[in-house]
Amino acid sequence: MIADIADRLGDVPAYVYDLAALDAHAARIRAAMRGIEVYYAVKANPDPAILRTLAPYVDGFEVSSGGEFDHVSALFPGSRLAFGGPGKTAADLARRPYRFHVESPRELDLLQGDVLLRLNLKAEVDGAALAMSGPFGMDPEMVAACREKPGNARIAGVHAHLASGLDAPALTGLAETIVDHALPGEEVCVGGGMAVDYADPGRTFDWESYGEGLRGLGRDVMRIEPGRAMTAYCGWYLTKVLDVKRVHGELFAVLTGGTHHLRTPVTKGHDQPFTVFGPGGPEEEVTLVGQLCTPKDVFARRVKAALRPGDVVAFAMAGAYAYNISHHDFLMHPKPEFHYVSGMP
Numbered sequence: 640m641i642a643d644i645a646d647r648l649g650d651v652p653a654y655v656y657d658l659a660a661l662d663a664h665a666a667r668i669r670a671a672m673r674g675i676e677v678y679y680a681v682k683a684n685p686d687p688a689i690l691r692t693l694a695p696y697v698d699g700f701e702v703s704s705g706g707e708f709d710h711v712s713a714l715f716p717g718s719r720l721a722f723g724g725p726g727k728t729a730a731d732l733a734r735r736p737y738r739f740h741v742e743s744p745r746e747l748d749l750l751q752g753d754v755l756l757r758l759n760l761k762a763e764v765d766g767a768a769l770a771m772s773g774p775f776g777m778d779p780e781m782v783a784a785c786r787e788k789p790g791n792a793r794i795a796g797v798h799a800h801l802a803s804g805l806d807a808p809a810l811t812g813l814a815e816t817i818v819d820h821a822l823p824g825e826e827v828c829v830g831g832g833m834a835v836d837y838a839d840p841g842r843t844f845d846w847e848s849y850g851e852g853l854r855g856l857g858r859d860v861m862r863i864e865p866g867r868a869m870t871a872y873c874g875w876y877l878t879k880v881l882d883v884k885r886v887h888g889e890l891f892a893v894l895t896g897g898t899h900h901l902r903t904p905v906t907k908g909h910d911q912p913f914t915v916f917g918p919g920g921p922e923e924e925v926t927l928v929g930q931l932c933t934p935k936d937v938f939a940r941r942v943k944a945a946l947r948p949g950d951v952v953a954f955a956m957a958g959a960y961a962y963n964i965s966h967h968d969f970l971m972h973p974k975p976e977f978h979y980v981s982g983m984p
């Protein structure tokens with residue numbers, strides 16, 4: 640249990656993954672997505688225990704580098720992999736995934752096997768946390784040129800990942816637009832991007848209505864590649880309060896570890912939600928920072944909490960784009976411990 644790990648926590652922070660919660664969450668997604676293929680986007684969290692927990696509930700994995708391809712192939716030989724991402728090297732293109740996501744006509748020229756053409760559409764994505772515009776994929780003119788000259792590849796369909804942080808109606812609308820660019824009988828992969836609300840963790844993505852919306856588009860093979868909304872909830876990052884002080888009127892709690900272990904609040908610009916294990920007391924407005932020598936090392940700004948040295952702070956929603964996107968080696972602090980448990984409070 641998380642409380643036992645908090646009790647024993649020393650000066651080295653710990654990641655705790657609740658695999659039972661992840662199992663239940665993945666089962667719910669699988670049921671809601673009946674008739675839809677689900678490929679987990681490994682970039683969200685490639686931890687082997689996480690991948691093993693998800694494996695029974697997914698049809699395959701989306702990988703975005705040769706490293707991810709090799710990692711997942713070693714764990715699940717023969718599994719279905721969709722290999723995407725811009726800037727593939729010759730060694731990447733020589734690999735043999737179930738599907739390549741083609742980023743450019745040049746890439747298509749160099750490829751063999753079954754491919755999906757990655758679309759870059761100027762779609763309306765109001766409310767998106769991140770719009771994947773810029774260099775990703777191809778505009779409709781480039782896609783048309785690829786269809787005329789497929790070279791040694793077989794074009795199996797189209798792929799797009801247009802934005803992240805969207806709710807089910809917005810993603811269903813984008814999926815309709817993507818489907819309009821597919822030929823009859825082609826596979827359609829509409830990417831990930833399901834919203835996660837860090838300010839209100841209880842407000843989760845409506846998988847049921849998204850599944851219904853996607854089935855309503857009537858394609859034989861429809862695929863999604865969720866990352867964040869699959870694994871964000873199962874991870875916790877536990878740190879200890881080292882110091883509490885007021886500087887120029889602002890109260891700071893300095894914690895072990897930092898954003899070199901949990902960069903998510905900095906990259907997303909949010910306050911990471913947390914629970915405190917300690918005696919409690921009157922709450923004050925406090926900014927939670929780590930051990931790094933940079934003012935950007937902030938987990939949460941001016942939030943209400945009762946914190947004193949020795950208390951343990953357990954940051955929630957640290958299961959996706961958390962440890963694996965962080966700059967671990969900056970300042971050479973120790974790496975965190977990792978614990979895998981079944982059952983949290």
Ligand SMILES: Cc1ncc(COP(=O)(O)O)c(C=O)c1O
Nearest residue numbers: 680800803831832864865866867
């Ligand atoms: C091509 C592609 N597919 C899927 C994902 C997963 O997106 P999310 O974690 O928002 O669900 C990403 C994330 O960047 C992506 O680039």
